Amino acid sequence: HDAEMDTLVENCEKEALHLSGKVQQFGGAFFIDGESLQVTAASTNLASFIHLSPAKLVGCPVKSLDWLPLSLLYNLGSKAGDRAYAFNEPFNDDVLNFRSHRSEEGILIEIESSITNVSQRQYLQLRSSILPTIEQHWEDKDFWDQLISTLDEFLPCERILLYRFNELWSGEVVAEKVIEGAPKYIGLKFPASDIPAIARQMYYENPSRYIASSATPPADFLNQAEQALNLTYSDLRSVSPIHGEYMQNMGVATSFSIPIIQTGKLWGIVSCHNSTESHIDAQLRHQAEMLVKYFSMVYSTHKSKKRLQLLTSLDEKVGAITHKLRLKDAQATQDFLEEVKRDFTACGAAVFINGKWFISNDSGYDISQLKRIDKAFQSDTSDVILHTEDIRQCSGLEALDSENVRGVMLIRMNYELAKARLYIFRQPEAQITHWAGKPEKDINEQGMLSPRASFERWSEVDGEQSLPWTKRDILFSKKLRASLIRTLTR
Ligand code: BLA
Numbered sequence: 001h002d003a004e005m006d007t008l009v010e011n012c013e014k015e016a017l018h019l020s021g022k023v024q025q026f027g028g029a030f031f032i033d034g035e036s037l038q039v040t041a042a043s044t045n046l047a048s049f050i051h052l053s054p055a056k057l058v059g060c061p062v063k064s065l066d067w068l069p070l071s072l073l074y075n076l077g078s079k080a081g082d083r084a085y086a087f088n089e090p091f092n093d094d095v096l097n098f099r100s101h102r103s104e105e106g107i108l109i110e111i112e113s114s115i116t117n118v119s120q121r122q123y124l125q126l127r128s129s130i131l132p133t134i135e136q137h138w139e140d141k142d143f144w145d146q147l148i149s150t151l152d153e154f155l156p157c158e159r160i161l162l163y164r165f166n167e168l169w170s171g172e173v174v175a176e177k178v179i180e181g182a183p184k185y186i187g188l189k190f191p192a193s194d195i196p197a198i199a200r201q202m203y204y205e206n207p208s209r210y211i212a213s214s215a216t217p218p219a220d221f222l223n224q225a226e227q228a229l230n231l232t233y234s235d236l237r238s239v240s241p242i243h244g245e246y247m248q249n250m251g252v253a254t255s256f257s258i259p260i261i262q263t264g265k266l267w268g269i270v271s272c273h274n275s276t277e278s279h280i281d282a283q284l285r286h287q288a289e290m291l292v293k294y295f296s297m298v299y300s301t302h303k304s305k306k307r308l309q310l311l312t313s314l315d316e317k318v319g320a321i322t323h324k325l326r327l328k329d330a331q332a333t334q335d336f337l338e339e340v341k342r343d344f345t346a347c348g349a350a351v352f353i354n355g356k357w358f359i360s361n362d363s364g365y366d367i368s369q370l371k372r373i374d375k376a377f378q379s380d381t382s383d384v385i386l387h388t389e390d391i392r393q394c395s396g397l398e399a400l401d402s403e404n405v406r407g408v409m410l411i412r413m414n415y416e417l418a419k420a421r422l423y424i425f426r427q428p429e430a431q432i433t434h435w436a437g438k439p440e441k442d443i444n445e446q447g448m449l450s451p452r453a454s455f456e457r458w459s460e461v462d463g464e465q466s467l468p469w470t471k472r473d474i475l476f477s478k479k480l481r482a483s484l485i486r487t488l489t490r
Helices: 002-012 120-128 140-154 197-205 241-249 282-326 330-343 367-378 471-489
Strands: 028-033 039-043 083-091 094-102 106-113 159-165 171-178 209-211 219-223 254-262 265-274 348-353 356-359 385-388 407-412 421-426 431-436 457-462
Touching: 028 219, 083 282, 094 282, 120 140, 120 282, 140 159, 140 171, 140 265, 140 282, 197 254, 197 265, 209 241, 254 282, 265 282, 282 330, 282 471, 330 348, 330 356, 330 421, 356 367, 367 407, 367 421, 385 471, 407 471, 421 471
Parallel strands: none
Antiparallel strands: 028 039, 028 106, 039 219, 083 094, 094 106, 159 171, 159 265, 209 254, 254 265, 348 356, 348 421, 385 407, 407 421, 431 457
16 A cells, blocks of 8 residues: 555656646736747737737747837846846736746746735835844744744735745644634644655745635647747746645635745745635735745854854763763763763663773663663664664564663764773653644545645654654764763773
């Protein structure tokens, strides 16, 4: 069954989103071929924006389009993915927003009605509110909350949330602002397959993704060329049907999401929802994108500062711990183990030095059990630091009676002749994960994977493992190891 699921998830990853050949109805588009410099494709809904039928437009040389804002061509860079904007352009009796994108094949022009945006002055003020003052000491959460409430000041959305990815691309809602009476997603996790890799990739190529309607069918192109237009950089690109269904199951008619990139990697997204269809103006979207970009920079500076502080504090801790071992008597070694326990939130610790074992009090293990664990761990020579959240997963320890101890970390010193090593133990800890709906996929009549129907909180309890060994723990253990080697070889 798992293998079958894997194949279906793989199929999801193969959907060629950029070749949908259709646009959403909130805007119209036409394509200027890079070689002929003629319009070779136009969306069938274009007339509702510029009163020009696609049939009339296709075949026209770009030079003849005297109504086209020139900035769309002159301000456009030469690389695929470059964009130019012409906002609030009077056009007949209307005001329109124009956008151009360059692709490998030519230039795509997209046109939408202009509705509302934020004045430049107001925008700058909003932007400054996501930056703490000198006196303010914001934690991660303060940054997230501030971003969300600032966006809430100017985006007409019922829900605005911050979704942070985990290592394996599942994610969690870490900040949220939502109107009264609507369900809350804060603290809930969503499985990785909700945003397949192919959809995540789009966030590196586009500053945002706007889906005006999860239900309205898209418009076709009148296209002279045989191959489908490349819509990689288009804001109007039609919605994947499976995602349209997902939004409807979630009660979302309009969604607007903006990526947050940190050190070159997708870190999270801001996701904005409306339960009824609503138009978010192109200039407003652009302003929101710029604000989130600015946030990404501010936040990455904050994280660098935090990391420096962490390194310093770990160095201080390491110094204090190793000092104990330098005293070289049995009591000092016990004190050393107690410090290790405290700094790793562990339930026990043991160290082997100069051919002798020392075990912390109440470690939950006796010496014979410890030797068994040691034998199993010593047979794995893959690294100097090893760790597990469930000792029963280690070969040779499946049957170990380990009611009290579940997580183990081994730090090997291998200094000179005596092979010193330090073990750190953690007890099993119930860990509760709150999911937005049971994270299982359904298979529909066509044998395709379909989004789950309910997003109601579904809690999973895992009492089998210890708390995870975090990046901080690993960093700490590396520093401790280096310091212990220096001390022991002295
Ligand atoms: C796209 N899925 C997305 C997007 C988001 C999510 C944000 C980007 C488009 C958008 O902003 O709406 C998921 N939205 C979320 C999550 C939250 C949220 C997790 O607000 C959390 C609060 N989806 C499925 C399955 C498949 C799938 C089973 O559930 C595939 C088999 C696919 N999701 C899918 C596809 C896209 C997508 C194909 C791209 C849609 C598009 O750009 O056209």
